[in-house]
Amino acid sequence: MELKPNKTQQTDTLTEENIDTDIPSRVVLFNDDWHTFEEVINQLIIAVNCNFEKARGFAFEVHVKGKAIVFSGSLNKCLKVTTVLEEIALHTQILT
Numbered sequence: 001m002e003l004k005p006n007k008t009q010q011t012d013t014l015t016e017e018n019i020d021t022d023i024p025s026r027v028v029l030f031n032d033d034w035h036t037f038e039e040v041i042n043q044l045i046i047a048v049n050c051n052f053e054k055a056r057g058f059a060f061e062v063h064v065k066g067k068a069i070v071f072s073g074s075l076n077k078c079l080k081v082t083t084v085l086e087e088i089a090l091h092t093q094i095l096t
Contacts, residue, residue, distance in 0.1 A: 021076035023096050029070045030091040031062050039088060044070060047084035069095075 029044075037059050044055035048071045061068035071081045075096060082092040 021074055021079075023075040025073065025075045025078040026069045026095045027071040027078050027081045027085070028067050028093045028095060029058065029062050029085060030067045030093070031065075032091060035088065035090065037063070040090065043085055043088050043090060047071070047081045 027048075029040075037056075040059045040062070041052065041055040044050065044058050045052065048055075048058075050058075058068055058070045062070075070085075071078060073081075075094070078094045082094060085092050
């Protein structure tokens with residue numbers, strides 16, 4: 001006996017079109033005991049496209065407070081930022 005799909009059944013597929021990437025979001029960077037200030041600053045410059053002084057300020061805030069919001073923008077942009085930060089195993093979280 002061969003089972004044939006029921007034509008009345010619908011399956012939901014998740015595509016990029018179903019995901020709202022314009023949701024306002026923020027990237028949180030957490031402190032750790034493994035990365036140097038220089039490593040974090042350099043990666044922040046790349047990830048959020050900021051200057052040295054801004055990145056140093058973020059790194060200092062992360063060090064003192066344990067975490068800092070280092071980027072705000074659409075969910076899609078936040079995903080890109082976290083991808084770059086996590087390239088060197090920095091711990092991040094996206095808040096929506």
